[in-house]
Structure formats: C-alpha cells, structure tokens
Amino acid sequence: MATLLHIDSSVFPAAGSASRAVAETFRKAWEEQHPEGTVIYRDLATDPVPHLTADAHTAGFADPSAHTPEQAAVFAERLKLIEELEAADAVLIGAPMYNFTIPSTLKAWLDNVILVGRTAGDSPSVKGTPVTVVASRGGSYAPGTPREGYEYVQNYLSAVLGDMLGLEADFIVPELTMAPQVPAMAELVPLFESSRERAHQDATVKAKTLAERLAA
Structure with a gap:
C-alpha cells in the first residue's frame, strides 16, 4: 500500500x-487509486513546525550520544519529520x-527535514521519491513575462527538492489567482480561469499517472 505525504x-x-x-484534487484522485493507502x-498554517534553532541545527552534525x-529534545522532533x-x-x-517566495512555515519544514548525511548529501535517503508541488501565484511569473525575474518559488524548490534532497520534482502552477479580487487585473480573469481549470486537470492526471506508476 502506497503512502502519500501531503x-x-x-x-x-x-x-x-x-x-x-x-x-x-490531486489527493482525491490519488486516494481513488489507493483506497487502502495511507495519507x-x-x-503547516494551523500546526506549524518549529523554526530551526541552534540546538536543532548543531544536533544534526553531532553524535547522538x-x-x-x-539538543536531544529538539532533534527528536526533527527526526519525526524526517521519518515521515x-x-x-x-x-x-x-x-x-x-512576496515572491514560499511561506515561512514551509521553509521551516524544509530546514527541519534537510539533514546532510541522511536526507541530503552524496546519497540522500529520499532520492528518487516523486514530489508534486502546487505552486500557486497571484500574478504571472512565466518565462517572457515582465516579472519572470521575481520567480523564487519554482527556482528555489527545484534546487532544494531536486538538487539537495534528490527528489523527483514536478510542478503544477495555477497563476493569476488575484485577478478576481484586483480591479486592475479584471481583464486577466479569463486567463486565471483557464489556468485554474488546467491546474485541476493536471492534478488529476498527474495523481493517477503517478499512482499507476508506483503500483506497477
């Protein structure tokens, strides 16, 4: 039975x-393929993990004994997240x-699970695990747009998830999500709606494809 970390x-x-x-949408499609699986x-918004402290950081490089x-107390909490x-x-x-990047709560989770010599380094313990990231954004930061240079979500997560943790990262990007709320973006509402529909379709297809791949 497959396990999904959401x-x-x-x-x-x-x-x-x-x-x-x-x-x-992704999770529902996944669960349809894995009714006996675990999620x-x-x-992180309602139950944030602790931001990395000096004790939690230094414990990762010291012998547990x-x-x-x-150090032991805070490192035990890191290990729970790593083991998940x-x-x-x-x-x-x-x-x-x-504000051009990921929520601080997600950064805190990443800081906790990135442990050189275990999840990161020459032989990451999670290498090859597929990760699907829903990277939503209020405007458009796609290649060729005026704000392309301010895209620090996909760029950052590609480096951290892919290069550091060795995960197989894939992205779904619903954009222009602020168009319905911002009068100056009113003419972009149709593009937002198209992006939203495409994102939900991608989520369903990617979840089913991934589930089938893991079951093979």
Whole structure:
C-alpha cells in the first residue's frame, strides 16, 4: 500500500486557496487509486513546525550520544519529520507564492527535514521519491513575462527538492489567482480561469499517472 505525504502551507482555507484546492484534487484522485493507502497530512498554517534553532541545527552534525538534553529534545522532533518524509512513496506540497517566495512555515519544514548525511548529501535517503508541488501565484511569473525575474518559488524548490534532497520534482502552477479580487487585473480573469481549470486537470492526471506508476 502506497503512502502519500501531503503538506499544505497556505494561510487561507480551501475555499480561498488555489494551492489547497488543487492539492485536494490531486489527493482525491490519488486516494481513488489507493483506497487502502495511507495519507500523512500536515497543515503547516494551523500546526506549524518549529523554526530551526541552534540546538536543532548543531544536533544534526553531532553524535547522538553527545547531545545535550536540549539538543536531544529538539532533534527528536526533527527526526519525526524526517521519518515521515522517508516513509512516503510520494509527496504532495502546496506552496503558494508570498512576496515572491514560499511561506515561512514551509521553509521551516524544509530546514527541519534537510539533514546532510541522511536526507541530503552524496546519497540522500529520499532520492528518487516523486514530489508534486502546487505552486500557486497571484500574478504571472512565466518565462517572457515582465516579472519572470521575481520567480523564487519554482527556482528555489527545484534546487532544494531536486538538487539537495534528490527528489523527483514536478510542478503544477495555477497563476493569476488575484485577478478576481484586483480591479486592475479584471481583464486577466479569463486567463486565471483557464489556468485554474488546467491546474485541476493536471492534478488529476498527474495523481493517477503517478499512482499507476508506483503500483506497477
């Protein structure tokens, strides 16, 4: 039975969040293919993980037998997150763009699970695990657009998830999500609607394709 690790980080509920809505479409399609499977779910907006501290960071490079009580306590929490990631057959991450980059809660999760010598380094323990990222954004930062140079979500996550953790990263990008709320973007509403529809279709197709691949 396959295990999906599902991470949400939007501060908005599903009704007001493109990343949550598209991730939910992916998850439903996944669960249809894996009715007996397991979904590990973390909502980083309602239940954030601790930001990395000096003790949590230094504990990752020290022999556990030499940990101080403080290091041992915080490192145990890091290990829970790392083991969840290692147990996953696939990962789903909702990563909305806030101020050109990812939410700080998602960055905190990444800082906790990235451990050189285990999940990162020469032989990452999670290497090859497929991860689907729903990278929603209020405007358009696609190649050729005026704000292309401000795209720090896909670029950053490609480097961290792919290069550091060795994960097989794939992206779904619903964009122009602010068009219905911003009068100056009113003429872009049809493009937003097309992007939203395409994102949900992609989520369904990618979830089913991935589920079939893992079951083979």
